[in-house]
Amino acid sequence: MTDHVTDEGTPATYSPLRVAVLGAEGRMGRTTCDAVEAAAGLELVARVTRGDDVAQALADSGADVAVDFTRPDVTEENVHAALDAGVHVVVGTTGWTAERQGRVREHLARRAAEGLDLGVIVAPNFGLSAVLAMTFAAKAARYFESVEVIELHHPDKLDAPSGTATHTARAVAAARAAAGVAPSPDATESGFGARGADVDGVRVHAVRLRGLVAHEEILLGNVGEQLVIRQDSFDRVSFMPGVVLAVREVGRRPGLTVGLEHVLDLD
Ligand SMILES: NC(=O)c1ccc[n+]([C@@H]2O[C@H](COP(=O)([O-])OP(=O)(O)OC[C@H]3O[C@@H](n4cnc5c(N)ncnc54)[C@H](O)[C@@H]3O)[C@@H](O)[C@H]2O)c1
């Protein structure tokens, strides 16, 4: 494992950071391969696709960092394979429950006890507009009586609600709980299916529509006023500066980091 990068992403002593992309034939995987190939100081050493042996591919390529854009049902297995191979991991795939995060923390602790400090960054959204929207929403949440989240995505998406909306709702709920704010008022007695998912007490609504990529609105309401925070990713290239930043940073951050806001020092 080598230490390769400066803040600018320019190698101090030139030795490119070797990157493997898992899910390389998917929508995000293809875009990530292009971004890695275009980024200073990064070298794309493996395009790992479904059916490949992840551990073998990482070993054969000598990767320093694996980037996972696969599926919610395989991403945890890929992370454990990468940690076994001594490779840092950047994860964009969704589906990271508290239990999954806990198992990865335990695995990282075992590796650290063996003398290998590895980093894993899990980010439900690498888009700057999305990370800022979540951060602003969490800051605003304590000042409003009501808050609900609407996420809007392309119809080929496998999971609902989105990882971004789940992360947003959890952050909003935590901020309101810390401030002692009561749950959003809701007199609903029937038709609960129309009220969306309940994420830590925050209602989250999922729209799937052809033509969309990834979008989120956080609605905050008081008597006589409303604040709407909205972000739109119109193109998957919007995620790439965040992905490249995480790839450069992950080796400097041992342990599990959940959310790009921590890497951007927005927390
Ligand atoms: N964090 C973010 O900013 C962000 C942005 C967009 C999408 N996502 C998430 O990324 C994930 C992928 O999204 P997508 O639109 O690229 O999906 P996709 O279906 O286009 O691509 C997933 C790819 O992974 C491959 N795959 C499946 N199992 C695999 C395995 N075991 N090893 C290697 N490859 C495997 C599939 O064959 C497919 O090519 C989703 O969970 C999505 O929600 C996150």
Ligand SMILES: O=C(O)C1=N[C@H](C(=O)O)CCC1
């Ligand atoms: O296209 C997707 O799928 C996306 N998934 C992430 C989520 O679930 O939040 C991020 C946005 C795009």
